[in-house]
Amino acid sequence: MKAFLSLFPRSWSDQCPGKKGWKTRLLGTLLIALALPTLILADDRPNLILFIADDVSWNDVGCYGNTAARTPNIDQLAANGRRFDEAYLTASSCSPSRSSIITGRYPHNNGRASELHQPISAHLPWFPRLLKDAGYYTALVGKNHMTSDKPASGEAAQPDPFDLVTPGKVKGNSGGHALWVQTVQQRAKEKPFFFWFAANDAHRDWEADKEWDETRYGSSHEPAKVIVPPYLVDDAATRRDLASYYNEVTRFDHYIGEVVAELKKEGTLNNTLIFILADNGSPFPRSKTRLHDSGMKTFLVAHWPVGIKSPGTATSSLASAIDLAPSFLSAAGVSMPKTFQGTSLLPILTDPAAKVRQFAFSEHNWHDYEAHGRAVRSDGFLYLRNNRPALPLQGPADYVRSPSHVSLRTARDAGTLTPAQADVFAAPRAEEELYQTATDPEQLNNLVNSPEHAAVKELLTRVLAQWTKETYDDVPEQISQDSFHRETGQSLKLGKEAFRGTPPGSKSQADRINAPGPR
Numbered sequence: 001m002k003a004f005l006s007l008f009p010r011s012w013s014d015q016c017p018g019k020k021g022w023k024t025r026l027l028g029t030l031l032i033a034l035a036l037p038t039l040i041l042a043d044d045r046p047n048l049i050l051f052i053a054d055d056v057s058w059n060d061v062g063c064y065g066n067t068a069a070r071t072p073n074i075d076q077l078a079a080n081g082r083r084f085d086e087a088y089l090t091a092s093s094c095s096p097s098r099s100s101i102i103t104g105r106y107p108h109n110n111g112r113a114s115e116l117h118q119p120i121s122a123h124l125p126w127f128p129r130l131l132k133d134a135g136y137y138t139a140l141v142g143k144n145h146m147t148s149d150k151p152a153s154g155e156a157a158q159p160d161p162f163d164l165v166t167p168g169k170v171k172g173n174s175g176g177h178a179l180w181v182q183t184v185q186q187r188a189k190e191k192p193f194f195f196w197f198a199a200n201d202a203h204r205d206w207e208a209d210k211e212w213d214e215t216r217y218g219s220s221h222e223p224a225k226v227i228v229p230p231y232l233v234d235d236a237a238t239r240r241d242l243a244s245y246y247n248e249v250t251r252f253d254h255y256i257g258e259v260v261a262e263l264k265k266e267g268t269l270n271n272t273l274i275f276i277l278a279d280n281g282s283p284f285p286r287s288k289t290r291l292h293d294s295g296m297k298t299f300l301v302a303h304w305p306v307g308i309k310s311p312g313t314a315t316s317s318l319a320s321a322i323d324l325a326p327s328f329l330s331a332a333g334v335s336m337p338k339t340f341q342g343t344s345l346l347p348i349l350t351d352p353a354a355k356v357r358q359f360a361f362s363e364h365n366w367h368d369y370e371a372h373g374r375a376v377r378s379d380g381f382l383y384l385r386n387n388r389p390a391l392p393l394q395g396p397a398d399y400v401r402s403p404s405h406v407s408l409r410t411a412r413d414a415g416t417l418t419p420a421q422a423d424v425f426a427a428p429r430a431e432e433e434l435y436q437t438a439t440d441p442e443q444l445n446n447l448v449n450s451p452e453h454a455a456v457k458e459l460l461t462r463v464l465a466q467w468t469k470e471t472y473d474d475v476p477e478q479i480s481q482d483s484f485h486r487e488t489g490q491s492l493k494l495g496k497e498a499f500r501g502t503p504p505g506s507k508s509q510a511d512r513i514n515a516p517g518p519r
Helices: 019-035 072-079 094-103 107-114 127-133 180-186 236-266 321-332 346-350 403-414 451-470
Strands: 047-053 082-084 137-142 164-166 193-198 272-278 300-303 360-364 373-378 381-386 432-436
Touching (some): 072 236, 082 346, 094 107, 107 360, 127 321, 180 193, 193 236, 272 321, 373 451, 381 451, 432 451
Parallel strands (some): 047 193, 047 272
Antiparallel strands (some): 272 300, 360 373, 373 381
């Protein structure tokens, strides 16, 4: 309504003196208002925010059961919103995951963006741009890590998706969230908004330790109180590493709380749809880049007081990261582009028992090291296929250089690894793996040869093959090679792109395919 009233001048006599002029002005204004319904409805459409952490595992958030990492603001939003207990990423790798979220497409359907640091095919629309076209004020504050490829001959580049793009760093805070509240305060107030608020927390190397502000974040985490996952060595070095990681998680949570407080203050929180998640698992061995839950499962919290029914009730309905783009557009009343492969999660916000998909698919492509794996989840089972079984599922080079990984290597050389820890180095691996995730949360008991689970294996094998065919996925003949040493994490100094092969799906132009495969 404010947008409608703003069309009228402050003084009719200043603009249209006389009775006849007044009527002419009023008629003209009404015609303009009818021609621009989005302006009239601007205050009725929801505001939208995506908070995205960098390298945080699903179970390192308080409301998901971690009693050591402090996340009071996320926990409160979950208590008043919807916690998704079965949410999965399409890639446990920074830029491929973010690119997948912003296009609503699988990594191999995004062109070169299926691999780390590579651009999205130029013809694919980013959902914030569609919101911007519909009258939203859009901003990206914090980590970006998404780029567009050069347009093909005869094609135009996509319009800018954001009104504002800034890394959000200030002196004393390099976490990417220092300007989140300022962005809320200084936005174009006559429009609804979409904010992509992306922290650099908790990416290595740790910055929060040296930038810690106890008056804001509370006391830093004590190594003695962290929870050491079973695939890490429980020693002093690993505990210190985890405590630093927890500090980053808490700092991310703090700035979410500041944004929420500002929205409450200005009275816009009730009609603001918020989603919170991470781009991939934590930067520790057996997490980031893994197809297993430790890498690919994400916390996902939704908050929208006017749009969520039965708030505080968690959902076990399956969700994929590619479902966020259609969810935001559905909430805003914006038409879906034909390129989206995801589906809206809004039915689950209305009914926590609603089902919008039966299957969730994930990919592992090049991220510092040669890799090609695919996974599908359904009804509590995870089936994955290793297309490079001779190689260990090596994590990123930055955590190969980490104290936690050094401790694992030392235990390996001493012959004291547990089965969960030994899996970090396992090679060759099985070509196929099948797990029942509820009873095997660390995915260590491979059921692929179990007669009892033969029917599940057959179903998921067939579904994965169908998805591969319908989305035009493939295993490239010339795949990208290791660019870092697997033992030390040091650069092999091969040259900027000397290691780069052919991205998956490029041979069949999968970036031109919009089929979603089974859902």
